[in-house]
Amino acid sequence: MPSIEELYALEILDSRGRPTVQATCTLGSGACGTASVPSGSSTGRAEAWELRDGDPSRYGGLGCRTAVTNINGEIRRALSGREIACQAELDRQLCELDGTSTKARLGANAILAVSIAFARAVAQAQAQPLFGYFAGLLGATPRLPQLTVNLFSGGKHAGGQVPIQDVLVVPSSARCVDEALAMVYAVYQAATALCLDKYGMRALTADEGGLAPPFLNADAMICDAVMAIERAGLRPGEDIDLAVDVAASHFFADGCYWLGHERLASHGMITRIRAWLDRYPIISVEDGLAEDDWAAWPDLNTVLQGRALTLGDDLLCTNPARIQRAVEQYAANALLLKVNQVGTLTEAAEACRLARAAGWAVVVSARSGETEDSWLADLATGWAGDFIKVGSITQSERLAKYNRLLEIEARHRLPFGGDHH
Numbered sequence: 249m250p251s252i253e254e255l256y257a258l259e260i261l262d263s264r265g266r267p268t269v270q271a272t273c274t275l276g277s278g279a280c281g282t283a284s285v286p287s288g289s290s291t292g293r294a295e296a297w298e299l300r301d302g303d304p305s306r307y308g309g310l311g312c313r314t315a316v317t318n319i320n321g322e323i324r325r326a327l328s329g330r331e332i333a334c335q336a337e338l339d340r341q342l343c344e345l346d347g348t349s350t351k352a353r354l355g356a357n358a359i360l361a362v363s364i365a366f367a368r369a370v371a372q373a374q375a376q377p378l379f380g381y382f383a384g385l386l387g388a389t390p391r392l393p394q395l396t397v398n399l400f401s402g403g404k405h406a407g408g409q410v411p412i413q414d415v416l417v418v419p420s421s422a423r424c425v426d427e428a429l430a431m432v433y434a435v436y437q438a439a440t441a442l443c444l445d446k447y448g449m450r451a452l453t454a455d456e457g458g459l460a461p462p463f464l465n466a467d468a469m470i471c472d473a474v475m476a477i478e479r480a481g482l483r484p485g486e487d488i489d490l491a492v493d494v495a496a497s498h499f500f501a502d503g504c505y506w507l508g509h510e511r512l513a514s515h516g517m518i519t520r521i522r523a524w525l526d527r528y529p530i531i532s533v534e535d536g537l538a539e540d541d542w543a544a545w546p547d548l549n550t551v552l553q554g555r556a557l558t559l560g561d562d563l564l565c566t567n568p569a570r571i572q573r574a575v576e577q578y579a580a581n582a583l584l585l586k587v588n589q590v591g592t593l594t595e596a597a598e599a600c601r602l603a604r605a606a607g608w609a610v611v612v613s614a615r616s617g618e619t620e621d622s623w624l625a626d627l628a629t630g631w632a633g634d635f636i637k638v639g640s641i642t643q644s645e646r647l648a649k650y651n652r653l654l655e656i657e658a659r660h661r662l663p664f665g666g667d668h669h
C-alpha cells in the first residue's frame with residue numbers, strides 16, 4: 249500500500265500565460281510523480297470550482313497561490329505520512345477534506361493536481377506506464393484514440409469573429425497515430441495557404457492553435473475546412489471527416505441562439521445543424537445546443553442519430569449526475585471527458601463508466617489553457633477513448649500530447665481508433 253511521504257506544489261503558467269497549479273507527490277518508496285492541471289475558458293456552469301486568488305493587482309485576479317498554499321499546507325498536513333490504499337481512497341479523502349460539492353474550498357485545481365501527481369507516482373512505483381495505471385482504474389483495455397484536431401476556430405477561442413467555436417478534422421482513414429498526424433499536417437498546411445489566398449491572412453492562431461481568419465459565417469468556416477481537405481489532395485468524408493464544437497451555450501441568450509446576425513429558437517438551431525450534416529462530412533457535433541436547453545437535446549440527438557455523435561461538453565461537465573440525466577432523457581450519445589471539469593480521476597472514471605454503460609462514445613479532451621504535461625495522452629489511451637481532442641498541431645502544449653501518443657504507439661503494440669467512426 250503506497251504511503252505519501254511528501255506533497256509539494258507551485259504556481260506555473262498555462263499556454264495562455266495564466267497561472268495554474270503543478271503538484272509533486274513523493275511516496276514512501278521514493279517513487280515520485282509531478283502533474284500540472286489545465287484550465288478552460290469556454291467553461292460549463294456545472295464545472296468544479298477552479299480556485300483563483302481574486303487579487304486584481306496580480307494576473308488580474310487569476311493567480312493560483314491560494315490553491316498552491318492549500319496543497320503545501322492543509323492537504324499536505326492531512327495526507328503526508330498516511331498510507332493510501334488506492335486512487336479512489338485518495339480522491340475520496342481529498343473530497344472529504346474539501347467538504348463542498350464543487351471543490352470550492354480547496355479548489356478543483358489543487359485537488360486534481362494532487363490526484364494526478366499521486367497517479368504518476370504510483371505508476372512509477374509499480375513500474376508501469378501511466379496509461380497502464382489509468383487502464384487499471386477503469387478495468388479498461390488500453391487502445392490509442394483516433395484524433396480530432398482543431399483546424400479553424402471562432403467563438404471564445406478566437407475573439408468571436410464567428411459564433412461557433414471549432415471545426416476539427418478527423419483523419420478517419422488513418423490506421424495509426426503516426427499516419428493520422430501526417431494527414432492532419434497536410435490539411436493544416438493547405439488551410440494555411442487557403443487563409444492567405446482567401447483572407448489575405450498569415451496563420452494567426454486561436455487559443456488551441458486553430459486558424460482564425462474572419463470567416464463570413466459558420467457555414468463558410470465549415471466549407472473552408474472541406475476546401476482545405478481537397479487542396480491537400482485528400483477526400484472529404486472518406487480520408488478526413490469533420491467534427492464541430494458549436495459551443496452553443498456561449499451564444500445562447502434570452503432563450504435564443506444568436507448565430508451571427510440570425511436569431512434562432514432551439515428547433516431552428518437543430519434544423520441548421522441538420523443542414524450542415526446534409527452538406528458537409530460531419531461525424532460529431534459537440535454542444536450543438538446550450539447547456540441548460542435540456543428540453544431540446546433529445547430532438548437534436550434524434551436528428552443526429554446514426555449520422556453524427558451528439559457530444560456533450562458544457563451540457564455534461566464530466567459530471568456523473570448530469571450524464572445520468574442525459575442517458576435517461578436520451579439527450580446525448582457521447583461524453584466529452586475533461587477531468588478538471590469534475591476534479592478527481594476517480595470521479596472522471598465514474599463519468600466514463602456511466603457513458604460506456606449507456607453505449608456512448610467517449611472523447612477525451614484537453615482545455616484551451618494547457619501545459620506541457622502529457623498525462624492526457626495516457627488517459628485517453630488507458631481509458632480507451634474513441635477520440636482525443638487536444639487542439640491543433642502547432643503549439644508545444646498540444647504537441648506534448650501528440651508526441652506522447654507517438655511514443656506510446658512506437659513502444660507498445662496497442663490497437664488504434666474506436667468503434668464510433
Ligand code: PGA
Pocket residue numbers: 287288289290291292413493495561613614615616617
Ligand atoms: P475550454 O473549451 O476553453 O473550456 O477548454 C474547450 C471546449 O469547449 O471543448
Ligand code: ZN
Pocket residue numbers: 290493495534535561562
Ligand atoms: Zn466544447
